[in-house]
Amino acid sequence: xxxxxxxxxxxxxxxxxxxxxxxxxxxxxxxxxxxxxxxxxxxxxxxxxxxxxxxxxxxxxxxxxxxxxxxxxxxxxxxxxxxxxxxxxxxxxxxxxxxxxxxxxxxxxxxxxxxxxxxxxxxxxxxxxxxxxxxxxxxxxxxxxxxxxxxxxxxxxxxxxxxxxxxxxxxxxxxxxxxxxxxxxxxxxxxxxxxxxxxxxxxxxxxxxxxxxxxxxxxxxxxxxxxxxxxxxxxxxxxxxxxxxxxxxxxxxx
Numbered sequence: 001x002x003x004x005x006x007x008x009x010x011x012x013x014x015x016x017x018x019x020x021x022x023x024x025x026x027x028x029x030x031x032x033x034x035x036x037x038x039x040x041x042x043x044x045x046x047x048x049x050x051x052x053x054x055x056x057x058x059x060x061x062x063x064x065x066x067x068x069x070x071x072x073x074x075x076x077x078x079x080x081x082x083x084x085x086x087x088x089x090x091x092x093x094x095x096x097x098x099x100x101x102x103x104x105x106x107x108x109x110x111x112x113x114x115x116x117x118x119x120x121x122x123x124x125x126x127x128x129x130x131x132x133x134x135x136x137x138x139x140x141x142x143x144x145x146x147x148x149x150x151x152x153x154x155x156x157x158x159x160x161x162x163x164x165x166x167x168x169x170x171x172x173x174x175x176x177x178x179x180x181x182x183x184x185x186x187x188x189x190x191x192x193x194x195x196x197x198x199x200x201x202x203x204x205x206x207x208x209x210x211x212x213x214x215x216x217x218x219x220x221x222x223x224x225x226x227x228x229x230x231x232x233x234x235x236x237x238x239x240x241x242x243x244x245x246x247x248x249x250x251x252x253x254x
Contacts, residue, residue, distance in 0.1 A: 007204075013201060041111070118142060172223060173221035
């Protein structure tokens with residue numbers, strides 16, 4: 001049990017069928033518009049095009065995320081973490097996952113990298129472990145785990161993960177929090193009840209979101225400097241500094 005029963009008491013939170021449908025449509029609209037915005041803003045900001053090397057890195061990191069998430073993590077790490085009070089609530093089992101995700105972002109350093117990696121992880125999970133194959137209805141959950149991370153990245157520009165310093169720690173904190181929320185909130189409040197028939201109390205949803213926000217944020221923050229150093233050793237091009245931001249981007253954001 002993640003929380004004491006008295007913390008999560010109350011009636012299950014569930015919208016009406018019409019409300020759930022409207023919310024679900026809005027979620028898909030946010031996903032589509034967000035991805036379009038990342039693509040357009042990334043091009044306007046002058047980010048380099050994706051290369052074959054980027055795609056290979058994406059594939060490798062997506063597979064590594066899946067291997068840890070649903071094999072090593074679920075089978076070996078999570079059972080140990082569950083023995084620690086509030087360990088699972090704070091998602092301590094996500095530390096290796098967040099390190100891999102931050103490393104992938106530092107290696108590619110292009111808008112869309114986070115969404116692509118976590119979505120590939122999500123698709124592999126559906127194929128290998130869901131028992132029912134690919135379920136398109138649940139795709140927003142896979143997209144939302146990376147969408148807001150990429151929105152932050154594209155709005156910050158090439159300054160994100162430019163150097164392994166305290167700024168990188170702050171970037172990691174924010175991106176880790178954005179990876180956890182709103183994805184877990186929407187899954188618990190909207191997607192779970194509407195698609196899977198699983199409901200939680202409002203107190204549980206709020207606590208689960210808050211604890212994941214803190215846990216994933218801290219994990220990504222402490223992982224960021226090491227991830228940048230690894231990226232620089234593997235791919236020297238990943239260490240481009242903030243000085244390489246295009247002039248058009250500087251004028252636009254001035």
